[in-house]
Amino acid sequence: MPLLFFILLVVLIAQVGFWNTLGAILGAAAMMVLLIVLIIAIAIVGGLFVARRMMS
Secondary structure, three states, X not given: OHHHHHHHHHHHHHHHOHHHHHHHHHHHHHHHHHHXXXXXXXXXXXXXXXXXXXXX
């Protein structure tokens, strides 16, 4: 399986160039980080909302 990813990466670099490929990979990683941050923020806001409901 890792060999398949390596071959796909080589083909992608051959087609669009190294810097475009690196930018795409870093962009995808940044999107995953933003998604995780968004999920954590939603969980915190939801927890605060539930805590306020319990207090009153």
